[in-house]
Amino acid sequence: MRLIDVCGAMATRLSPVEHDKAVARTSHLPHLAAVLVAGRLAGAPPDHLALSGQGVRDVTRIAASDPVLWQQILAANSQAVGELLGELRGRLDVLIDAVHNDEWETLRSILGEGVAGTLAIPGKHGGPVRPMLSVFVSVPDNPGELARLFGDAGEIGVNIEDVHIDHDPGRPVGLTELVVEESRAEHLLDALESRGWTIHR
Template sequence: MTRPHRVHVIGTGLMGTSVALALRRRGVEVFLEDANPHHLRLAVGLGAGTPVDEGVRQPDQAPDLVIVGVPPAALGAVIAEALERYPGAVVTDLGSVKAAVLADVSARAPQWLDRYVGGHPMAGSEQSGPLAARADLFDGRAWAVTPHPRSRPEAVEIVEELARLCGALVVRMSSTEHDEAVALVSHVPQVASSVVAGLLTTASEGQLALAGQGLRDVTRIAAGDPSLWSQILSANAGPVARLLHEAAESLHRVAVALEKGETSEYAGREVRRFLERGVTGVRRLPGKHGKRPETFVSVTVLLPDRPGELARLFSDVSSAGINIEDVRIDHSPGAPAGLVQLAVHPDAVSPLLEALARHGWDVHR
């Protein structure tokens, strides 16, 4: 296990600052650098590290690990420069796409390529900038580490140790495998969300009045930064374009089947098969805790709209020794009360219902 001792983070946006905060939490010495002095000042103020220019640059202060957290389009150049500047350091990055960056670094700095190992923590936010950073952003998240045939084994080790220090779970794969995977689980969903959201631009107010939670969920990520996302999609153009053509063909086929539906029983069955395939796909997704989502059961409690009721509810539940896995509050506008959904393990449902009944709570299943 090669633990990094002195780390240099280039780029103090959401990702870079979060990594710096996570490392500081583990006692690692962190230096920060950013072309944007405002971002750098904020990150330093948050306790993410020391500006690299303030330290006297002695040879014994050279970093053993450099983490590049700059926008996708700038990655290759900044990584190559870091490899040259710090001949004793391993260099990694936090970019969402890996094959194009590896090709770029190979072209710019072939002689130092053995010290570069790509990385991609699977965490983020619709927000950006150092103020959105969190030391726990990576806790329990996957962190893809993408070695290449020329990476030194000890360089791979230090990058994997970085991921673990930040609380993440290492998923090792090649840069090509990574890009195919994120096209499927991240980039194409992003574009699909934007397509649905884009259709709303011409909707009337009356049409929007009928919008429900399903539409909100489907379009939430469409609020992401267009500048960042256009760079990400462009950097992974091949795999994303292939899947987008496939998704577009599916939509056309469903549309044609619907148009033919009245005269063809086969077409009706085709729509249903398409929907069943979606159910199969969504059931494959690991839930929170890495378990299947259906392992929790949701119990809904009516919450009178008085101060202190939520505290009383949790006190009643916890005094019965029941572990709540998830909570959601659904206030209905205009209604005198709210609904609280408590998710628990199936074994805990009966004790929970008993405890709620004992304390007079109004339960809906």
């Protein structure tokens, strides 16, 4: 506990079994899901891959981790990971049937499960989830432009909670998504636009 205090960390007490279940649910299963999605991209036609946007990058980013390391991680927690993979396979079977058989109510229910799951993830600093909105800004792909954008947002008095950048394959700009508190989004939009930034409403 003294080491934890010195590091400025917070301790969470779990039994060994609960620890294994927790990391399987929040780390190991997401990694394997990303691996399966990313695997469908390997060898895909170039004209398919040219349409890649931020969504596929978000889902597959962690799949690029070291396979040897992850083989060791999974081997050390195979029981808990295997149980969750079984649950995931069951829901995937239901999803496949729903899509093939046009069972739209079932599909809507599964999509709703995804929304509920994202809302269950703790918010900033472990607190409740706060309503957020995304503000989209075109940023020239030149050194210093992101720093200028963040500087302008800081001067405006809006805290950026998260950021994503999607590079336009046809133009030397990046579409930058600034995630901010919902109550501050409109103010940020107007202020950035007044400073000459190209805003996408």
